Amino acid sequence: MTECPECASKQVQIEMKFDPNTKHFICKKCGLFATREQISDIKYKLNRREKTREDKHDEYRDWWQSSKKEKQG
Secondary structure (H helix, E strand, O other), rough: OOOOOHOOOOOOOEEEEEEEEOOOEEEEEOOOOHHHHHHHHHHHHHHHOOOOOHHHHHHHHHHOOOHHHHOOO
């Protein structure tokens, strides 16, 4: 089964139902109605999102806590 990309981005895993008549997947929770290609595009866009301020802070904290040898290399 395919998982809903919209619900998965909110940390909820919901399986989508396939409608053979229309060849679309339907999410029972959020109502997303999309083809397999559209779902793939949505997942790709969600994975490509820009780094948020929180992500940048996490990277800086990790860098700061690393040893001097790692910082120089």
